[in-house]
Amino acid sequence: HVQLVQSGAEVKKPGASVMVSCRASGYTFTGYYMHWVRQAPGQGLEWMGWINPNNGDTLFAQKFEGWVTMMRDTSTGTAYMELSRLKSDDTAVYYCARAMSANWFDPWGQGTLVTVSS
Amino acid sequence: QSALTQPASVSGSPGQSITISCTGTSSDIGLYNYVSWYQQHPGKIPKLMIYDVGYRPSGVSNRFSGSKSGNTASLTISGLQAEDEADYYCTSYTITSALAFGTGTKVTVL
Numbered sequence: 001h002v003q004l005v006q007s008g009a010e011v012k013k014p015g016a017s018v019m020v021s022c023r024a025s026g027y028t029f030t031g032y033y034m035h036w037v038r039q040a041p042g043q044g045l046e047w048m049g050w051i052n053p054n055n056g057d058t059l060f061a062q063k064f065e066g067w068v069t070m071m072r073d074t075s076t077g078t079a080y081m082e083l084s085r086l087k088s089d090d091t092a093v094y095y096c097a098r099a100m101s102a103n104w105f106d107p108w109g110q111g112t113l114v115t116v117s118s
Numbered sequence: 119q120s121a122l123t124q125p126a127s128v129s130g131s132p133g134q135s136i137t138i139s140c141t142g143t144s145s146d147i148g149l150y151n152y153v154s155w156y157q158q159h160p161g162k163i164p165k166l167m168i169y170d171v172g173y174r175p176s177g178v179s180n181r182f183s184g185s186k187s188g189n190t191a192s193l194t195i196s197g198l199q200a201e202d203e204a205d206y207y208c209t210s211y212t213i214t215s216a217l218a219f220g221t222g223t224k225v226t227v228l
Binding site: 106110 | 121150152153154156158163164166169170175205207209210211215216217218219220221222
């Protein structure tokens with residue numbers, strides 16, 4: 001059973017950083033890219049970037065370059081997304097999703113709510 | 119990467135057909151057959167409905183179909199049902215190897 005389990009909700013102050021984890025199970029972790037997508041309250045889906053778990057290569061949406069980091073731990077089958085210099089409009093649900101092809105995902109993680117508030 | 123353009127809302131009566139458009143550019147939708155569509159009910163994670171323009175994953179109703187012409191992709195829902203009321207998002211691979219999501223369309227069943 002293929003599954004992505006994300007870490008729990010976080011509350012952060014502006015200017016802080018947050019790291020969200022995504023633990024994969026039921027498939028070969030290094031065989032599929034992992035993408036990160038976020039959704040602000042009441043807003044649409046926003047693609048953040050991907051990581052190739054096989055070699056650690058990453059690609060970020062232009063908007064996030066310089067303030068997002070994506071990493072992986074192949075020993076535990078876990079992907080990580082760290083966002084720094086948080087602002088209030090970074091409040092969102094953050095999803096990891098396994099890429100089955102160039103542009104479609106299955107499954108998605110359950111989502112992690114990150115709240116940025118002073 | 120700019121967001122792909124979708125109508126904010128589309129509505130239809132039960133049993134009718136509706137079509138949601140997703141307009142991109144010659145650097146994304148117009149260049150690749152890598153368009154997918156997701157359905158998202160409130161508070162739920164997105165569900166894949168169509169991939170690679172017109173393919174349905176196992177378990178998705180054949181009332182959902184996808185197509186593409188030029189820089190615009192479309193999702194058609196035939197025989198509209200109450201359970202189809204949700205938000206729908208398109209996504210496309212782009213020339214920079216990035217992905218772009220659509221702005222999202224709220225489907226209302228009247």
